Amino acid sequence: MSGPSLAPGNSRKGKRKAAEELSTNPHTVKARKRRHALAADPVHGKIEKAKEADRHAAFYQKQKLHRTAKFKKASAREQRQMIKKVIQASRESRYVRTFNSYHLWY
DSSP: OOSOOOOTTOOTTOOOOOGGGSOOOHHHHHHHHHHHHHHHSHHHHHHHHHHHHHHHHHHHHHHHHHTSHHHHHSOHHHHHHHHHHHHHHHHHHHHHHHHHHHHHHO
16 A cells, blocks of 8 residues: 555544644644643633634535635625625524523523
């Protein structure tokens, strides 16, 4: 089998890298420390995960919008409005689902 050889920690099985293999970029190190601190605090960790999920959902909806013919034909101003509308709708639907499911269980 030809192709790039896999370094330790870079297997296709999804194993984590060893500590010495992690990036030493100062911004990456800072973000890694922040995520580690948030993981230790369950309340703030859940909040941060929810924010990240919201960002990912909005990004996905925005990408879907970019692929539509209507968006491609629109002017720059209309495109900005369409993006704003899609992101707002995405967030509202996620909040409504979260709110309703919370009240179903508690």
